[in-house]
Amino acid sequence: MAGSGPLGVPAARWKRHIVRQLRQRDRAQKALFLELMPAYNRLLEKAELLTWISEKLQPEPNDVTPTALQGPWEEDSGPDSDEVPSPTTLRVKWQEEEEGLRRVCGEMAYQVVEKSAALGALESTLEERQSRLAALEAHVVELQEARSRHARQVDAQRELNAAQRAAYEALCAHARLQEAALRRLEEEARDLLERLVQRKARAAAERNLRLERHEKAKQARVSLELKKAAKRTVSISESPNTVSQGMREEAESLAPTAEPLSLKSEAGDKWKRPFRSASATSLTLSRCVDVVKELLDFKKRRGHSVGGAPEQRYQSIPVCVAARPPTQVQDVLDAHLSEVNAVCFGPSSSLLATGGADRLIQLWNVVGGRLEADQTLEGAGGSITSVDFDPSGSQVLAATYNQAAQLWKVGEVQSKETLSGHTDKVTAAKFKLTRHQAVTGSRDRTVKEWDLGRAYCSRTINVLSYCNDVVCGDHVIISGHYDQKIRFWDSRVPCCTQVIPVQGRVTSLNLSYDQLHLLSCSRDDTLKVIDLRVSNIRQVFRADGFRCGSDWTKAVFSPDRSYALAGSWDGALYIWDVDTGKLEGSLRGPHCTAINAVAWCASGSHVVSVDQARKVVLWR
Secondary structure, eight states: OTTBOTTSOBHHHHHHHHHHHHHHHHHHHHHHHHHHHHHHHHHHHHHHHHHHHHHHTOOOGGGOOOGGGOOGGGGGGHHHHHHSOOHHHHHHHHHHHHHHHHHHHHHHHHHHHHHHHHHHHHHHHHHHHHHHHHHHHHHHHHHHHHHHHHHHHHHHHHHHHHHHHHHHHHHHHHHHHHHHHHHHHHHHHHHHHHHHHHHHHHHHHHHHHHHHHHHHHHHHHHHHHHHHHHHOOOOTTSOHHHHHHHHHHHHHHHTTSOOOSSHHHHHHHHHHOTTOOHHHHHHHHHHHHHHHHHHHHHHHHHHSOBTTBOOOBOOOOOOOSSOOOOOSEEEEEEOSSSOEEEEEEOTTSSEEEEEETTSOEEEEEEETTEEEEEEEEOOOSSOEEEEEEOTTSSEEEEEESSSEEEEEETTOSSOSEEEEOOSSOEEEEEEOSBTTEEEEEETTSEEEEEETTTTEEEEEEEOSSOEEEEEEOSSEEEEEETTSEEEEEETTSSSEEEEEEOSSOEEEEEEOTTSSEEEEEETTTEEEEEETTTTEEEEEEOOTTOOOOSTTOOEEEOTTSSEEEEEOTTSEEEEEETTTOSEEEEEEOSOOSOEEEEEEOTTSSOEEEEETTSEEEEEO
16 A cells, blocks of 8 residues: 555554664663763773872882891881781782773773674664665655555546446437337337228228129129029920020920029939930039039138238148058258258148258259259248248248248249248248238247238237247137147137147147147157147157157148157157057167158158258158
8 A cells, every 4th residue: 555564554653663763772772882981981090090000109129128138127027017018019909900900991892892883783774774764755755646646547537437427327318218209109100000900901891892792793693694504405306496496485484483492403403304405414514613613712702801802722632542651761861051940841742841050941852762952042041940831832931040031932042022020030930821821930929920922911919928830720820839838819810719738848830631630749758639629639649768859849740640750859750640649650760869850741652851960861
C-alpha cells in the first residue's frame, strides 16, 4: 500500500518509532562517554601527580647510607624509625601505586578505544538507517504521487461510467419505446391479417355457394337428360322413321307415369325392356358413367374447396395386395457426406428421396434391385430432418434446421419455394391430400398449414410442446410431441379435438393407407398402434434389444398394414406382425450405428433404411 511501511504499519508511526530508538541509543552512548571522560581526566591528573612526587622523592647521592656501614648504635634507633618511614620505603610504595595507576590507566584507555570503535559502528549504522529512511521517504512520496494519480484516474473513470450509464438508460428508454411501437404494429398487422382472412373466407364461402348452386343446376340438367335418354326405346325390326316415331309414342305414353326415383331403378327398368336398340343402350350407359363422375367431382369440390377454387385431389390408394417382410440386403451405399436423417418413397415405388445433415436431398431410382443416383437437390439452408413427396410424385417437400421448410420440383436442382415463419428448427413437413397444401411442425411449439400456390401460411396452431412429427388425414392433423402426447387437430376448427398420452417422447407418426390406424414410435422404446375409429391404443410393440437411437427415429406401417417396421440404436431392423402383435423377426446387416429412418414402398416389394453413418440400405 502507498501509505504503509514494510510490516503494514502506517508510515508516520514507524518513522516516529525509528527516530525514538535512535535518540535513546544516542542518550545511552552519550552518558557512557560522559562518565568515561571524567574518569580518564582524573587518571591523567593522578599520573601527573605521581610523576611529580616521584621526581621529588628521588634521593640525593650523599644521603644514601649503606646498611652494612651502620653500626650497632644505629639499631637502637628502630622504634624511632617506624614513626618516620624511610624514603626507600616511600619510593617503593609510590612505585607500586604508580604501577597500579598505570594498569588502571591502560585498562581505561583500552575501554576508551573499544567504546570509540562501538561508537563508530553505531554512527555507521545510524547513517545507514538514515539513508534507508530517506529512501523510504522518497518511495513514500512516489507512492503518494501514484495514489493521487490513480485517484484522478478513478474519478475520470467514474465520470465516464456515469456518462455511459446515462447513455445506456437513454438507449433502454428508446428501445422500450421502439418495442411498444413494434408491438402496436404487430397487433395492427394481426388485425389486418385477420380481417383479410375473414374477408377471403367470406369470399370463398360465397364462391363455394355459387359453385354449389351451379353444380346442382348442372346435376339437375344431367339427371333430366339421363331420364329422357332412359325412356327412349325402339324395336330392332323397325325402320329408322318407325324407330323415331316409336320413341316419341313411347315417351308420350310414359310421360303420365311416375318418374324413376334413382339411377339404380332406371338401370333395372332398362334391362326389363326387351326391344331397346343397342345404340340406345350404349347411350344410356355412357350417360350414367358421365353423371357418376360429375357427381363425384362435385362432391370432392364441395368438400375440399380452398379459397373457392377447385383443386385436384390425389387419393393415396396402395397397389400392394399383401406385403412381405424384408429378408435380405440388395444394395448398400454411402449416400451423403454426413448422417442421413430422412427417407421417403415416391408414389411410383421406383423413386426414392433421402435427406441428411449435409443439407442435400438425393433422389434415387430403384432399378433391378440396385439404387441408381438420379438427381441432387441443393439449396437447403440447414440439416434435412424430413422429406415427403406430393401425391403426384412431382414435388419434394423437406423440413430443415434453418427454421423453414423448402419445396423442390423433381427435375430442378434449386429450391422452388421456401416456407419461412417458424422461429425454431422445423422437424416435420408433410403434404396434405392435395399437392397445393402442406403442414409443418417445429420446435417452436407450433404447427402451420401452408398454401403452396402462394407460399402463404394459412393457419398457425399453438401445440403447447415441441413437435417432432406430423401426419395428415382428410380433415385432421395429428402431431406427436416432446411432452409424451399425441394431439389431434381438426383442420376446419381452431381447436384440439383429442389428446392421447403415451409413455415417452414421441419420435415419429405414420398413418395407414386406409387412415384408420396410426403408428407411433417413442423414446420408451415401444411402438404403439392407435385405432382412430375408437381413438384408443390398440397394441404396444416391444422387443429385447430394441431401443430408439434418437429423438427423430422413424417407424412405418407396411402398405397393407400387416407389419410395423422400425430401426434400433444398434443398427438392427425390427418387424412386428400387427395382427398377432408378435415380433416377426429382426434383421442385422450393414448398419453399424443407429438407424434414423425407414421407408416401405407402396408396392410392398422394397424397404430402405438410413443410419447415422451415411449409409442407405435397400432390402427385399
